[in-house]
Amino acid sequence: MHEAFGEQFQIQPGYLNTASTGVPPLRVGRRVASAVEDWYTAAHPNASFDAEVDAARAAFATLVGADPDRVAIGSAVSSLIGMVAAGVPDGTRVLTAAEEFGSVVRPFAVHADRGVTITEVDLEALPERVADHDLVTVSVTQSRDGRTVDLAALRAAAERTGARVLLDVSQAAGWQPLSLGWADWLVGVSHKWLLSTNGACWLACSERGLAEARPSAASWYAADDRWNNLYGASAALHPGARGLDTSPIWHAHLGAAEALPWLVSLDLASVRAHCVGLADLLLERLDLAPRDSAIVALDLPDGAGSLAEQGIAASVRSGRVRLSFHLYNTEEDVDRVVRALRS
Structure with a gap:
């Protein structure tokens, strides 16, 4: 121990x-284990954890410096980024780092049939290349070698040109202080530095980013008044970030609700x-x-x-x-x- x-x-x-x-x-592991035991012993086989989903959502927002009312939840980075990619206009020019983690850039690459193009450059050169592009998607800290993008230079370049910025904080949030509310989208996972169960993921949006993301998954969990609108095609999606929510992996968000508020307190x-x-x-x-x-x-x-x-x-x-x-x-x-x- x-x-x-x-x-x-x-x-x-x-x-x-x-x-x-x-x-x-x-403590976090035992809380999740207890909930899993409740499931397999049928003590609470159909338990849902809406309160825990929202607690983890709010804690993630605090960790990255975002507005908690503009955070969507899901289970994988690629699916949440996919809703951003689905909303970009035809012909969007995307800039990313060479050898970027696949889930950060491939959701854009699959829109090549709409004229979406991807340019890969050295991480250190990325801020100086923003002017030629409409959107930047990059990990704050690179998965393969730990290098960190120059956030100040990237922000300045994006503000000069109006380029959208998507930042993956999966290898950064949890071990370093972050204040990234200036970015259009922030995405991160639960099971690395956030010390939670695999299966929870968040997408924080700026006001502009929220308006431009497309709820292509249209989950039942994204419905306004979700528990009373489970069926049919006509149910309206939540008008805010929760309209981008995808169905939660309950126990993953339960673990995150235990771990993330503790990390916030540090x-x-x-x-x-x-x-x-x-x-x-x-x-x-x-x-x-x-x-x-x-x-x-x-x-x-x-x-x-x-x-x-x-x-x-x-x-x-x-x-x-x-x-x-x-x-x-x-x-x-x-x-x-x-x-x-x-x-």
Whole structure:
């Protein structure tokens, strides 16, 4: 058992794979497990968690600096971004980072038949290329190597040109402070740095972004007065962001309702300092330059093999070993990696 930032975690030393799957606080895991038991023992087999969906929705908005009344919920990044992509005009010119995570850009790519085009550029060059495009879609922190887009430069470029901006915060929210209400759309998932069950996702919209997204999924959960409008074609969708809601995976949002308000209560500047401090300490001990990110990507001859033999959990992305540090990691994890590599 390990305690960090006021919560207990049942986690083994050497777990450095939060960028794939975060480990929830023990309290969060037990709450979800209890609800699952209620289901399979038929204690509450048809339980819904509307209050928890809304609590997680509000907490996500706080974490990213958005308006909670303009947050839609769903279960996958690609499906929520798909509603943004469905609403862009024919011929929209989309800008993204080279080797961006597929779910962030492919929902636009499938509209090529409408003349939607995709331009991929180096992440560092992205702000200077905004002027030639109508919409930018990019992860705040890149999944494959932990690099972060220059948000100030991107915002300035978008404000000069009027370009729309969609930011994926899936690899950023939860370990660093964010204030991104200026973006048109913000999307993020529950099961990485937000330490919740897989299956919850959010789309925060600006006023302009909400007006331009298209509710192409038109879920029953998006209906105005949803529980009294379950049937038929004529039920009106909610006039706000909830009109973009898709059917929730109940237990995922239940877990998020436990984890996200706790994350909101933390000093995220301290969380960031902890995570980045450990990542940069590892780089220093490997005689590499600091990268100011909680994610480290290393070129290792045998991939993650030597690390796995020493009980270290990591991922391989684009041929590089990806290590990710969160609030439950310690200097002991850094030491384990260094020993494994030197052995």
